[in-house]
Amino acid sequence: DVKVTQSSRYLVKRTGEKVFLECVQDMDHENMFWYRQDPGLGLRLIYFSYDVKMKEKGDIPEGYSVSREKKERFSLILESASTNQTSMYLCASSLGIREIVIMTEAFFGQGTRLTVV
């Protein structure tokens, strides 16, 4: 079974803190994604990566950065956490080179519920 593991289920951080959310997948997938999920808004793409050291902005990258130093690990960084970044964060991965990614399935981690106070 594909396993996408996020380092924390629940996090509480203070405003202004630097926050790291870690995601690891064990199926040698090329593509990895970070989404946030808010009530009534569905999943929104923050950043994605289709290769090591490659990253591209999604729909809502402001206030976030990412790092992909190894194929299996994709980190989301909140440089200075703010209360409007309180949300459920979901990591996903999928197989395939960029040109065929549309035919493959995305596997999700269990989510990290981040609260910024």
Place this chain on the structure above:
Amino acid sequence: KNQVEQSPQSLIILEGKNCTLQCNYTVSPFSNLRWYKQDTGRGPVSLTIMTFSENTKSNGRYTATLDADTKQSSLHITASQLSDSASYICVVTPDQTGANNLFFGTGTRLTVIP
């Protein structure tokens, strides 16, 4: 305007009953459509995936249908169980390359009561 609309927003049914969830999309051209189940506090898990040429796909008690002409999909759950209580999310992929091109519906929250 969201390009993937789901209805109803929430639904409560009795255990053992059937139900149907709807997904309407405007994404075009269209490559594939997926239904995910998301338990509370968990990440989404894929139920079905259909390409534009497929009309129906089943996964146990879950059956998804697709009408590419009207841009509608439905997820039918048969003989519901308490464990079916979850959010069901419709995801549409357009017919173009690019790993970021996934359009998500906001989900239908299903509650199955005994």
